[in-house]
Every structure is written in structure tokens, then in C-alpha cells.
Amino acid sequence: MAELVTGHAGKAHATAEQAAGLNAGILGLDDYVLNVHDKFKITVVSANKVTIGTGELVMQGRHVSQGTPEDLIVTNGSQGQKRNDLIVCRYAKGSQSVESAKLVVVRGTPTTGTPTDPAVNTTSPLDGGTTYDMPLYRIPLDGITIGTPVALFNVLKPMSDVWDSLTQRSTTWRVPYSSNSISLTRVGDICFAGGNVKFNQSGENNYTQARETIPVGYRPAETSNVPIAVFGGNTTFILYGEHTGRVVMLGNPNNAYAGCTGVWRTADPMPAA
Template sequence: MDIITGYTGSPHVTAEQDRDVNIGIFGAESYVLRTGSRLKAEVSSNNEIKVRDGVIMHQGCAASIKKNTYDSLTIANGSQGMKRVDLIVARYSRDQNTKEESLVLKVIQGTPKESGPAVPGYTTGDIQAGDLIADMPLYQVTLNGLNITEVKQLFATQDSIAELSSNLLNVKADLTKANNNIAIINSNLISIVERGTKNNY
């Protein structure tokens, strides 16, 4: 067994270990955490979308946009009389030679069509399995002619442990109240049945 959170005299914690810890806490899926601006998208122009600060957990891989800053993404010009759907993804990649890893925002451009444009494909990937690319879809950007007409959020947000605990307490309280109501109803039904039985005699 290898210690992870402990001093050993030399660097020893790997990215794979760190991701495994995060997967154990948050799960193997991909989320935006409830901190900062939660990667809120803002349309700055028909050629620019700003993604505000926040933290993502992509298959255990954590990455952030610094607080009170944003990443700027360029949207290619639309075409008059044509419609198009682009995807904004958070792309994990690992260089096969150097083994260096990165996680950056990327626009995957769709194909223009007069009607019913398709959403472009992306690489799902499995980071812990060693895949070189794994995309996390963040936003679907719809263009009609030259204009961006919709930016649709695709990601889920993940509650903190404190928020999950609070939600569980609320559910427990609701269940207790429901059980009390059921007990009262049962008691009333028993009384009605007993009265009916007495009246029959």
C-alpha cells in the first residue's frame, strides 16, 4: 500500500491517485461544483462566448477557471440562411510521448444546414483507463444565420457534502411527518371500523 496524503521525503502523489480519491467522493461522472460562478456562459458577441469562473470535476480530474476571471471562446462566423449547432466541451488530453496532461475548454464546430442541424460528435473517453482524450460537454450553442440564438447548458452541478447532508435531513423530516400522518389516518380508520362494527350489533 502507498500512502497518498503523507510526507515521504520525495514527491509521490500521482494524478491517477488523486483522481481515484475524487471519484470515491464525487463519483466517476463529470460535474460542475457549486462554487464561484459555476462556469456560467455569457454571449459577448456572435463570435465570442465567455465562460466564467468555477470548478469542474471531470471523471475525477479537477480543473478551474480562476475566480473573477473567464475563458474566452471564439465561435466561427455563421452563414446567412443556414443553421448550425456547436459544442463547448472541457477536453482532457494526455500527450502520449511526454505524458503531460491538460484540461481546457474547446469549441467543436457543427455542420451548417438549412434546417435541422446535427449536434457535432465528441470524444467520451475514460481518463482512468488511459484514454488520451475525454470530452465533457458543457454547452450547446445554436446559430441561426449570423446570430447566436441559444446557449444551452448540458452539465449537471454537484452539491457539496454539507448540502447533501442538509437535503437528507430534510427528507428524513418529511418522511417522519408522512409517517405521522399515516398513523393518524390508520387510527381514524380503525375508529370508523370499530364504530361500524358496534352499530351492526
């Protein structure tokens, strides 16, 4: 039977199960740390203690909030042995269907060989599971020493980032040795170059700097030369760019008609519409 959840029913009727189903439907069935607060940042305090910072996460549709940092104790390692422990966020459904979540250290098995991660609970509460673990960190131990923790979670980006990744801008850019321009198109942080030109000069270039520069908003993210336009036809002529907008040239434009293509990543702010 259909039921209106986000509506007034004259009685308490919306359930945590319904809220979790909505979250899972929108965010997906994976587990995510949200891009706020400390994002559960880990700090190794001593040989047997770590601190987990603040954060928000969604595991199988369940929203878990950590408002203050929390210390966790890691069982001391043993000389001559290695071990992998896991820090997990554990969901549990107890008696009378009371649900809870807490951070837990799952201890691995010591070995003189290559350690493996301990087993965790993987049956989703969406599938009726009463205990479920979302791994946050692997804690490697070599003897009594805690190694560098390894993050095991993905950070879910906000919708504003998704919007930016789909935003499109375009402009034209006149290329060296020509009176013609090509199109520069940006979608998110990816830029594309394309077009056809007639070069009006010839001569070999060996990474010669051009007078032209790439406009702000389309400059390559890398600090070294990145191919931004490769011209073909009756010529082989390549333009390389860098994060400052500087352009260098390789090859001979050969007074030719030529088409070009190019693609690169930019870290520039998105140009205004």
C-alpha cells in the same frame, strides 16, 4: 503492490493519477461543475463571441479550475443554415505525459435541416484516453444568429446539502373537527402525514378554511392548495395546505373514525432539533 499515498515516504511519490482516482472514487465517474464561483456561467457577447465565467469542475476525477472569465470565439454562421456547436472542457495528455485542460469550441456541421451535435472525445483518462471532452454548452446557430445556449452539465451539490436532504424532524398536529392529532414527519424537504383520529363533528365542507394552520417547517412549498391529509374509512375528508400554512377542508368528517395519509414538499427552513 500496495502503496500509502497520503503518508510521508521521504520522497515525492503521490501522483496526479492517484489524486484523480481518489476524486473519481468519491465523486463518481460522471463529470460535474462544482457549486462555487460563477459555475461557468455563459454570456453571449456578440454573434461570434461568448464569455465563460469562473468555476471549478471535476471531469473523470481531474479537477479543473477557471479563476478568471474567458472569451471564446464561435465561428460565424451562414445564412439559411443551422448548426450546433459545443463548448467543452478538453483534457489532453501530450508528450512526456504532460496533462492539460482548456475550453474549446467544437464546431458542428451546417445543415438546412435539423442540426446535430458534433462528435466529442469520450474515452476517459481513467481508461487510458489521452483526449477527453466534457460538454458544457450547446450553442445553436440559426443563420448568423446565436440562439440561447443550452447547459449540458450537472452541478454537484456540497455535502451540506446532502446532509440537509437526510435530516429528519417530527411533530404532532391536531386536525380540524377532532381532539386527536396526527404525526408530521419531515425528511429533507419532503413531509409526510399519518395517523388515526376520531372526528367529533359532521357537515359538508367545500374548501372551507380551517382554524388550524400547518406549523412552520412543514408548510407546503406551493402557493395553491396541496393535499396534505386524505382521511378514509367511514368518511371522505381532505385537508389542503399552502405555503402560508393556511388549511382548507373538502368533504364531510362524518363523526367517523378515520386514518389518514399525505405527502408534500416544503421550502421552509429545517425546524430546530
